Amino acid sequence: MTATKILVFAGSTRAGSLSTKLAAAAAKELALADADVTRISLADYALPIYDGDLEKEVGIPDNATQLARLIAAHQGAFIATPEYNNSVPPLLKNTIDWISRVESSKVPYRNRVFAVGSVSNGPIGGARALPDLRKIAQAGLGAIPIPEKIEVGRAREAFTESGELAVEPVAKLLSRVCRSLVALAGRLAD
Numbered sequence: 798m799t800a801t802k803i804l805v806f807a808g809s810t811r812a813g814s815l816s817t818k819l820a821a822a823a824a825k826e827l828a829l830a831d832a833d834v835t836r837i838s839l840a841d842y843a844l845p846i847y848d849g850d851l852e853k854e855v856g857i858p859d860n861a862t863q864l865a866r867l868i869a870a871h872q873g874a875f876i877a878t879p880e881y882n883n884s885v886p887p888l889l890k891n892t893i894d895w896i897s898r899v900e901s902s903k904v905p906y907r908n909r910v911f912a913v914g915s916v917s918n919g920p921i922g923g924a925r926a927l928p929d930l931r932k933i934a935q936a937g938l939g940a941i942p943i944p945e946k947i948e949v950g951r952a953r954e955a956f957t958e959s960g961e962l963a964v965e966p967v968a969k970l971l972s973r974v975c976r977s978l979v980a981l982a983g984r985l986a987d
Contacts, residue, residue, distance in 0.1 A: 800833040801983040802871040808878035808889030808930075810840040815916040815952040819877035819971075821960050823914060826975035827875065835871065839892055847894040861895035865904040868896070868938070873910035873982030875975070878930055880915055880923035885930050897937035907939030910982040912974050914947040916955070922948030943981055945974045 915923025934940040962968040
């Protein structure tokens with residue numbers, strides 16, 4: 798039996814990004830759940846701001862097509878996002894906007910299972926970004942979100958020096974989210 802392939806990335810590329818820390822912690826948990834994990838940074842897939850005129854003039858950027866192919870090569874994905882003004886950051890929204898322009902008939906990335914997590918220094922852990930991320934991923938990518946999610950509040954204190962989640966209930970929730978993602982993605986891949 799082959800391991801379920803899960804793609805992991807953060808919606809931020811800032812140095813020391815808390816969502817990147819959550820993505821790293823999720824990648825470890827996914828590996829413990831016997832997933833074949835690929836972790837990427839959106840910094841390696843730079844994209845211009847989406848513009849329909851630009852798309853008409855020069856087409857879909859290669860990085861958008863590469864990301865769509867990466868998603869297609871995995872049964873699921875874990876996306877960690879910060880919360881910007883009660884929603885997802887522009888980088889993540891723009892990335893999904895471009896990927897959504899890649900014809901799924903050419904690159905069959907639709908119907909992949911997604912899990913989402915958010916981080917914030919506030920008490921609710923970026924929770925306001927997650928409904929938007931789910932909606933954008935479902936509509937733009939044809940994603941199937943799992944019902945579980947993770948929000949990490951007071952995120953500056955939430956991680957140990959080694960990148961583990963410091964609060965046991967939050968660490969257990971991340972484990973549950975990751976195991977649910979692997980289980981559903983594995984079942985749908987069969």
